[in-house]
Amino acid sequence: MNSLFTPLSWSDSGLILTGVWNTIIISVVAIVVGTLLGLIVGFLRAESNKAVNILFGSVLDVLRSVPLIIQLILFSTFVGAMGNPLAPFVAGSIVLSLYTMAFMSEVFRSGFESVSPSMQTAARSLGMTKWQTIYHVRLPIGLRAVFPSWLGVSLSVIKDSALVSVIGYMELLRTSEQLISRTQQPLEILIGVGIFYFIISYPLSHYGRYVERKMAI
């Protein structure tokens, strides 16, 4: 019998696994690139004077105040209109990484600023060079202080990676959407997707809160 809709079967697991893999890979790329860029920008912002700060700040502000979905559509349309369209993965990674960077730079900036200047003076008076002060004093202390916030931003990036589906990237939510339109079994599929995100996010967010509590005392 030929029906328009076919029920969910085991042969769909390949498609779902591709979606899971794609979600993981784009999240990892965005978190790694966003963290590295955010570290640099955050450090520059903590170091630089007011004028540079306002300039940096306003660019980052735009990234934070425009919905991610609009940024994704704008960027992929823009590179398309310029005549060299990018693959959804590349365009998605670029936008998601920059978006992550905007949040990470604030996190790291507050981390660097939490290291008191007297500690830097002390390090310098011990004969450390400027780079040694940064590497041995400011980085370790500043980074440790912001670890829970870093984890929070990373988790929200994993969740926001679902939005990359809008430019055609086959991540988990988009594969499930395709399965839904074929099988007409939205509830089962969506609950499965929800459980996947939950399993990743829940333990990590608890770990973050645990670290935060431990550091607060």
Place this chain on the structure above:
Amino acid sequence: MDYEFHWNVVFQNMPQLLNGAFVTLHVSVLAMLLGVVIAILLAIAKMNSTRFFSQVATVWVEIARNTPALFQIYMAYFGLGAFGIHLSPYVAVLSALVFINAGYLTETFRGGFQSIPSTQYSASKSLGMTSIQTYRYIILPQMLRRIYHPMTNQFVWSILMSSLGILVGMSELSGTTQRLQSLSFRTLEFFIVAAVMYFVITKLVLFGSSLLARRLFKGEI
């Protein structure tokens, strides 16, 4: 660069875009108000000693915090169909945003409530205040100060996330933009204008919130 910008069609459709922006504001304000009410109830439930209430609140909070917003919207729009509940795009997005707002704000409210040391209750009791007076003059003003910024952030977040309505065919700012650009094929122009409008909306909200904060807290936050 061989792309020619045509802004005319965007300006002709400005009334529709502004209308979309109004729907965006509308849905996020409503989501915030309902979210706050539910979050207060959930925060009370979470601190309740009855296991059932606190567990319901915990499950709500954890699901809302640990799954993507887009998932919630799909769940409301497609998932509930399995139970014979068919929501319009507006209601689906609204309920998803309310669900998430309530989840995040519950923790904010609980944190704000627990941040006030219990000695303050005893102190105001010893001054002869009734418990309504204690809350009105001692507890709530301090609590409001602590939850004001997280609440503002949550509101801005809902404005930005309401843009997901584009994926279920809601006619808020991005949905309207999507529809108009598909009629005219001026994708870039329309989405640039939409981005500017979102930026302006969030900036205005943040500005208004800081003005209100200055009035409410007289500068001491």
